[in-house]
Amino acid sequence: MGEQLTLVEAVRTALARAMNDDDNVVVLGEDVGALGGVFRATDGLAAAHGTDRVLDMPISESMFVGLAVGLSTEGFRPVVEYQFMGFLYPALEQLACHASRMRTRTRGRLTCPLVIRAPYGGGVHAPEHHSESFEAAIAHIPGLRVVIPSSPAKAYGLLLAAIRDPDPVVFLEPKRLYRAAHEEVVDDGVALPLDRCFTLRSGADLTMVTWGACTVEALAAADHLAGDGISAEVIDVATIKPLDMTTILESVRRTGRCVIVHEAPRSGGVGAEIAASLADDGLTSLLAPVTRVTGYDAVPPLYRLEHHYFPTTERVVDAAHRVLEYA
Amino acid sequence: MGEQLTLVEAVRTALARAMNDDDNVVVLGEDVGALGGVFRATDGLAAAHGTDRVLDMPISESMFVGLAVGLSTEGFRPVVEYQFMGFLYPALEQLACHASRMRTRTRGRLTCPLVIRAPYGGGVHAPEHHSESFEAAIAHIPGLRVVIPSSPAKAYGLLLAAIRDPDPVVFLEPKRLYRAAHEEVVDDGVALPLDRCFTLRSGADLTMVTWGACTVEALAAADHLAGDGISAEVIDVATIKPLDMTTILESVRRTGRCVIVHEAPRSGGVGAEIAASLADDGLTSLLAPVTRVTGYDAVPPLYRLEHHYFPTTERVVDAAHRVLEYA
Amino acid sequence: MHEDVGSVAVDGARVDAPSHASESRPSALGADELVRMYRAMVLTRTFDAKAVALQRTGRSGTFASSLGQEAVAVGIGSAMGADDLLVPSFREQGAQFMRGVEPAELFSFWGGDERGSDFAAQRRDFPIGIPIGTHVAHAVGAALAMQLRGEPRVAVCVFGDGATSRGDVYESMNYAGIRRLPVVFVVNNNQWAISVPRARQSAAATLAQKATACGFDGVQVDGNDVLAVRSVVGDAIERARRGGGPMLVEALTYRLADHTTADDASRYRPDDEVSAQWRNDPVARLRGRLVHAGVWGRDREEQLLAECAAVIEAAVEEYEARRPESAAAIFDSLYAVLPVAYAAQRAELIQRGETDG
Amino acid sequence: MHEDVGSVAVDGARVDAPSHASESRPSALGADELVRMYRAMVLTRTFDAKAVALQRTGRSGTFASSLGQEAVAVGIGSAMGADDLLVPSFREQGAQFMRGVEPAELFSFWGGDERGSDFAAQRRDFPIGIPIGTHVAHAVGAALAMQLRGEPRVAVCVFGDGATSRGDVYESMNYAGIRRLPVVFVVNNNQWAISVPRARQSAAATLAQKATACGFDGVQVDGNDVLAVRSVVGDAIERARRGGGPMLVEALTYRLADHTTADDASRYRPDDEVSAQWRNDPVARLRGRLVHAGVWGRDREEQLLAECAAVIEAAVEEYEARRPESAAAIFDSLYAVLPVAYAAQRAELIQRGETDG
């Protein structure tokens, strides 16, 4: 009954569903109307719901998140598209100073149920400033949720949950996966939880923790390791804020070894928070150093050098071996 | 020969020195001229150097960091004041997309030697949005340096180094310490290194790692613990990017126990990066969980509840005891 | 337009000082309404003086007085309908009081208590906005909500002369122009942004003409003339309500006090500039008008002062009597439902809160 | 002003279409200069076509063609002095080439190689700017540097119609007005910002009038008339050089191509709109003028096309022959001196770079 969808199609399906279910859901962003978004995530929505519910924005990245704050305090549920995460920086002031704290600064009088969507990460031969992953900076802002799907079905269920959530959610879409694969998605309106990791693969020898596009390399590495008789558990964090350390700790308690994989620069990435929690609550379980395979602490290069910069399956496998061989 | 200065006076002394030494140093920001800055850090500079070198800015927080980029590529060394770190969000786009990467994206053709100064942190009964500490988000940006002084003498030497550095530096001043204490500062033009932690107090039983205003609580806690016969080493990180893990690791190798203290929210704070490095390169040294005493993962409250939110000496002492009692 | 009420339409680069004061024409407002406005202005001034005093005596945090600018806020407050939406900056206490915000609430806000933004009798208006200019997009978003729902409401957003330099203010006005949203922007041009005088905030001859960049009209009004403000803002509101789109109103006034209690304006502006501006005191001006109209005299003035003093005293008592929130409040309205990930932190807070009070 | 060159000063809300084309007056420029400009336009068009082809065949990344807007960039390039500073957006290849940037360098940039911004013969100009509007503050900062040092230089900053909605563009222009900085802002109004037409980017009748908000003049110019652009921008530059302060020039043109190679404009604009706009092709227009002046004919045209094709072919060869940088380049110009904290990461990169080539 489900359909085989790509991740970007799953996003579109969830948006369409949410707009059908709730008149208060409006979509806004640059080129989301007639064009259907630069990645076509909003394709067809303007035709179906009109330009009063699918609003093209002028190039005003600071304004339109603020606009969403005003819409949401007045009862709408805006879903805001940023064309690339690299252009999301101007939104941080509104996210940190207003969206994330309107509820608490008014002690619940005004609230901001809104979703910010942005494609993120590298790997699509895009121009300068189009490959950033600074999810860690956003996840550091109290009062937000930050969610990253790793597959079409996850995108569908998590985006529905994000739109229905009574608080602001930043929803980051790994653009490298937008059209990378199809998956069966049942458009049944069932949301996924926004506070839970997903275990993509069970294993006993080590735990790989990752999210977004890097699930591909983690799963490939796990496959590879399986060939060597090593059983790796792969956890898709999915919601990086709030962070479900319970699932991760439970896994590491069993395996004793952990490799964290993400595209963002190593220093201060979300991997740091996970490793820090392991160094605290999980210390006694650790049989080997917590290893991070990440983007380097350098500017993501233009695409000729990109393959050197982002985690590869090989780097993940190597890290896994190092962790496993640790005495 | 030195003078007893407060931290804000030390900042002013360093600025004056840098302006005298190098005609290319210009100071800009809101109210830095006639008023001398809301904290008086630039007091007297306009009188001494004129309004062409001490430039009052309109309220355009996104623009004037970009202005500094243009000034610096043309050979100036701008020192930009933000009135409070809470108003620094609009600068992040220019910092992340331009200042931090101009050198690498032009392969060295254009460079951005500039300093962004901002008072940060809580504890002065300031209004809403005046108590933030999001140094972690900035330290996650590749290509920057992020520096935080913990005393007048450190402020003087580190700020001079920041101004002379050939790359962009974000210099965060713990405003709670601006006038909290005096220290002898010799205005000899000697800079401090921008890649090194400072050990404020040596100890053998545990390592406390902190920076900025929290050095006060860490040192007080160390005093307190000394009364119980416990010897705590206190490390002032000072430069949080790049992070001098060598010094921290060396200490933890000796003590086996580590407490990290910072004002920012726990999740994704700089403490996470330090703990993560310990969970990797320092794992074998750890005799107890790496414990963080931090601001909570909540919006920093207005000042009536502030004392509940920020780390106190008591919380640090308690954490130290927990870490020490760990079997 | 509005020639009878001290306003001048600003078209592009032309500059005209607002010339015709409202005093030169009879007011359409009844004496009761004038007195209501006068009371709001006096109450505001009383509140401001008390808030400064509380700060000076360590009983409150930093505070921003609206001394000298009461006509702007009260003009706005009296022009707005109950269902309209006020999105204020931090000097609009005069408007807020008229719209049901309690003085005790604003004492709480400045006194470091979030409950001060949880207005008991005004559930929709925005709280005080501290980061300059960032609230303007909220007003535009709310106006978009009103337009999309076809509601006959208007958002009124107030900001300072300094705020007009913020890019997001421009972005917000530009979008309001595109969709002709029901929003009125009011610049409280009090001539100073902390230490930076109006002339160094922008080379634009008027701030009203900034609307030109966004495709709608800007107008200057004498911001010390509460009736002029009320009339010009009221007309802009009604025009917006009828679908006429946004308007920018620049109210020309003067900040008679320090920027905030943390400021010392003598460092950057001469005392005699300030003294001279006292001649335009908007409170005295409306009082003069009331006296002239024969509806005001020493008795009523004294009565009013006493009444306002009592109201504010009571508010201070209420503010100071209020028990501080418990530590758990830090988490209790952070999310609709606190994620389990933070439950341990909340528990720790409560436990510590009990021990250290 | 500039009535002889197809421009119209824009004051406030008045709107006038640029009426007088430069063709109606004799040009003060010699034939050699006209031919030089024509060559630059043809070279640009040849470059653009090739860059699109490279992308289509997987030999380059996403690319933004300037098809139809060559007169804007070439007009600017020909109006600037060698010591002036160009701060471009991403459709100013025509100006960049005139200023010494090599086609091979821009192929490299779009081909994902940072060395493409390390211009060998143009050391000062800014690289291509991708985040919309963020480069405008750089131009203003550079202009401030020039003013502070008393240099007789001018910064020229180019951005699109869509960019005018960005707040930082406004903030930057506002500051330029305050200090009357030597900077000229040129809007390449090609009527579209990806899928959003000019009319939905702002309700302002002209983009030139946005200067009103910042206290300086705005002017519209026929952006398909390269001589008009050169004249208007040139006058603005010389005025700025003499201390006359900033100017905003809105060049009216049209984006004949898709937004970039990643775009499909047929989704949002009718083909016949585009066809109709081909009638204003700036290249054909200057060619007509050259023919009319008797300095151009089929032979010279064919010669020029062949020459430009050869130049661009050679550039492609140079671009494609260039060995990729080694992996260490990721760290080598990150800081002046790489902090020791990152030495291990660099070493790992090098080690891996060697194994995976």
Ligand SMILES: Cc1ncc(C[n+]2csc(CCOP(=O)(O)OP(=O)(O)O)c2C)c(N)n1
């Ligand atoms: C984004 C931001 N930057 C800086 C400040 C510090 N600040 C507080 S008030 C003020 C001046 C505001 O001037 P204006 O807009 O004219 O309002 P006024 O204070 O005169 O009412 C500044 C710079 C702030 N609150 N927010």
Ligand SMILES: Cc1ncc(C[n+]2csc(CCOP(=O)(O)OP(=O)(O)O)c2C)c(N)n1
């Ligand atoms: C800050 C930012 N937001 C969004 C984008 C994506 N984007 C690239 S070009 C463009 C449209 C630009 O329109 P305009 O300024 O008219 O320039 P044009 O492309 O027409 O030359 C957009 C939205 C970007 N590059 N930067």
Ligand SMILES: [Mg+2]
């Ligand atoms: Mg003001």
Ligand SMILES: [Mg+2]
């Ligand atoms: Mg355009």
